Amino acid sequence: MARRPQQRFTEDDFESLEGRASKTEQKKAVQRMAALGEQLSELSLKQIQKLPVEERLIEALEDVRNITSGEARRRQFLRIGKLLRNEDESVILSYLTPQQGLKKTAQLHRWVDRMIAQGDPAIKEFMKSHNAAEHHPIRQHILRIHRDINKKLPEEDIAASKLKLFNYIQQVALISDN
CATH class of the missing domain: 1.10.60.30 (PSPTO4464-like domains)
Incomplete structure (x- = not known):
């Protein structure tokens, strides 16, 4: 099989990739946001309602208080983490x-x-x-x-x-x- 000619990369090629997170980094960021969501859920109801964030996020933080199933809570915190990315x-x-x-x-x-x-x-x-x-x-x-x-x-x-x-x-x- 013939070898492909070696492609030369320029500085501009790497500049365009800079700042882009890998898939692993994106997943870890979601986990960090979910953990922050857990901490936010521990705030009092008044503090949660005063947060300057989207209404959907406030509702999700209020809903997590009523969820008792471990797996359902985990999924809810992932959802909260996803909503936190927009904030x-x-x-x-x-x-x-x-x-x-x-x-x-x-x-x-x-x-x-x-x-x-x-x-x-x-x-x-x-x-x-x-x-x-x-x-x-x-x-x-x-x-x-x-x-x-x-x-x-x-x-x-x-x-x-x-x-x-x-x-x-x-x-x-x-x-x-x-």
Whole structure:
């Protein structure tokens, strides 16, 4: 069988793929969102109704309180996770952070700064203390931040990249604490 000519990839080919999550990463994101949904369901009924989210999500969070079957609850939390994907992560996390406290939030900000400065050693240390953390997504966020800094992008873009990393770290911390 004849060999195909070797195709040369350009920088543009990789740029188009950047930021696209693999199937595994998408599944893990759904699981993280479902876990956040579980935490949201633990809020009081008043707090749930005050959430600035779609009505369907509020109804799903209220419905899960009446479900007793384990499998039905699991499916409902997956549904809640799916609905959460349409919402702003920062808003959802702001409602859950009072459970963490200001001290924990400041500690997470220090972790973000440390991981950006030190790289893999800090990531590994963070992963030891937070069992829900995964190396690849954290590393991707950090590489994106470094790329933005090297390209001398505006400070707003760098801050947006750091916020994405912080949101991921905060999700992991919320899930790991339980």
